[in-house]
Amino acid sequence: MIEQKVMVFDVETTGFNPSRDKLLEFGYRLVTPDGEVDQQSILLRRSYIPPKIQQLTGITMEMSKQDGVEEAELLEHLQGVITPDVLLVAHNIPFDLPFLNVFFSKHVANHQLLTNDFIDTLTLARAYCPAPHKLGDVCRYLNIPLENAHRALNDVIATWQVFDTLNDNYDIDEFRNVIAYKTKYGVNKNLQLNGKEVYKSY
Secondary structure, eight states, rough: OOOOOEEEEEESSSSSSSTTTTTEEEEEEEEEETTEEEEEEEEOSSOOOHHHHHHOOOOOOHHHHHHBHHHHHHHHHHHHOOOTTOOEEEEHHHHHHHHHHHHHHHSSTTTOOOOOEEEEEEHHHHSSSOOSSSSSHHHHHOOOOOTTTTTTHHHHHHHHHHHHHHHHSSSGGGGEEEEEEOOOTTTOSSOOOOSSHEEEEH
16 A cells, blocks of 8 residues: 555646647645645636637636636645655546646756656556546446546546545555556657656556
């Protein structure tokens, strides 16, 4: 069982390419070994959100302009909570983590990669749950509620429950920094993760 400070996080973005598109919302749940919990969602102010992204996430231009913060505020917050001892957890982390690395690279001189260890709950699901393995499907299999998917904090809470359930029942530490991928689809090893990632086909 993993017993260290864990941050489950999720990003909503303006698109699917981290080198071109931008963070739109960052949600996280940070849990210490003593059980202390800090969770929140931070919406960013954007000048344009593609209509398909507004439809997918439910985040409108009005919401972004009214409730969003500037990138500098998000950066300051992330630098305070993503400390080197934090284990990062996300569902399909090869999507989320590159956006986070690009964000830091934009604002922090000489930033390369976040070197925190990570666990990908999609990889865990591929090991322990029947297909399909989208977050909603895994939640249904494990009897975990998921409401308003594609809002960062809602996805984070569900992902935390997936992680916590599997951590209680299996030795998931062997999946630290491991990405499982389908052989027929291959893998994009050009993604910016943490420099320690190991790819395993299944």
